[in-house]
Amino acid sequence: MDLDVLKSFRRIVALGSLSKAASELGISQPALTRQIKRLEHALKTELLVRNSRGVQLTEIGEFLLSRAGPLLDQAELMGEELSARLGSLSGDVAICMPASMHRSVTAPLLSDIRRDMPGVRLRVIDGFEAVVHHQLREGNVDIGVLVHDTERVIDGVDQSPLAREPLQLVGKRSAFPSDTRFKVKDLCDKEFVLPGAGNHVRQQIEELFRRQGRAVRVAIEVDSIQLVNDLIADGALFSIAPQSAVAMFRGEGIAAWPIAGAFISWALCIRQRRQQSPLVREISARLRSYVLRSPRVRITG
Numbered sequence: 001m002d003l004d005v006l007k008s009f010r011r012i013v014a015l016g017s018l019s020k021a022a023s024e025l026g027i028s029q030p031a032l033t034r035q036i037k038r039l040e041h042a043l044k045t046e047l048l049v050r051n052s053r054g055v056q057l058t059e060i061g062e063f064l065l066s067r068a069g070p071l072l073d074q075a076e077l078m079g080e081e082l083s084a085r086l087g088s089l090s091g092d093v094a095i096c097m098p099a100s101m102h103r104s105v106t107a108p109l110l111s112d113i114r115r116d117m118p119g120v121r122l123r124v125i126d127g128f129e130a131v132v133h134h135q136l137r138e139g140n141v142d143i144g145v146l147v148h149d150t151e152r153v154i155d156g157v158d159q160s161p162l163a164r165e166p167l168q169l170v171g172k173r174s175a176f177p178s179d180t181r182f183k184v185k186d187l188c189d190k191e192f193v194l195p196g197a198g199n200h201v202r203q204q205i206e207e208l209f210r211r212q213g214r215a216v217r218v219a220i221e222v223d224s225i226q227l228v229n230d231l232i233a234d235g236a237l238f239s240i241a242p243q244s245a246v247a248m249f250r251g252e253g254i255a256a257w258p259i260a261g262a263f264i265s266w267a268l269c270i271r272q273r274r275q276q277s278p279l280v281r282e283i284s285a286r287l288r289s290y291v292l293r294s295p296r297v298r299i300t301g
Contacts, residue, residue, distance in 0.1 A: 003075055005035050006068045009047070012036070013065055014139055016054040024123070073273050080279045083119065090119030091279045094141040097126045099225055100245030101145065104294045109287055120279065128223050129200050142274045143284055147200035148267035158275065159267040163291050166243045167205070167262040172235035173255035182259045185212045191219040193231045193239045204264055205240050229254065244294065266291070
């Protein structure tokens with residue numbers, strides 16, 4: 001049985017879509033469909049049912065996936081271990097990072113990997129915290145960085161404390177002198193642009209206000225740094241963001257001010273089935289190093 005076809009089959013199931021899997025695997029959808037048809041013909045049974053929402057596993061498809069998964073993991077691990085013994089890491093790694101770390105961590109990390117490990121094929125997603133959580137929960141990525149929450153469990157994912165980062169008030173530069181420092185209680189009368197209520201950064205901000213016996217005044221919920229930037233530029237609204245995200249806000253008219261006692265804690269997340277991978281271990285170590293070397297982030301503990 002062809003391992004590449006089994007790998008394609010697993011990606012189709014993970015993504016729930018032939019078209020998405022074809023795009024990720026770098027082949028045409030008709031070619032991917034033919035691969036699966038040949039596999040079904042060889043096994044003399046249907047593995048996937050196509051419907052308006054994508055694809056769904058048959059009972060035999062579920063059985064094949066349960067057996068193919070460990071086999072593919074072992075084959076991938078063996079390939080990485082062999083390349084490591086030969087002195088050059090190679091293989092595939094999927095990473096999902098918070099958008100706030102785009103400039104301070106993600107971009108330099110990827111440049112580092114590309115320079116030092118040309119045999120590595122990276123798939124990178126960055127977005128708001130909810131995006132990272134979704135990608136980890138669905139098993140689409142090997143490594144991710146999430147808000148550290150000891151009560152949040154993601155099946156098949158190990159989480160370890162990574163770093164502690166200050167939160168800052170972001171708004172129009174002319175709103176306050178540059179040396180202004182705030183306490184949370186000073187912000188209770190301000191109106192904010194913040195991510196949606198399911199976002200863990202947003203939840204941490206709400207908790208800071210609850211400790212003051214107040215509720216944060218959210219004027220608009222926005223899951224886009226660029227749109228937040230545009231909304232706060234006229235001075236009527238503010239935002240609160242991790243310090244590393246401040247570099248993402250554009251324009252000379254935007255500034256940030258520290259908030260006493262306001263921090264966000266991050267966790268490094270690794271899929272359990274990939275923990276033994278030399279490649280995943282190396283990239284995780286580099287990611288941790290970049291985060292802890294960033295002048296915008298404070299080391300945990």
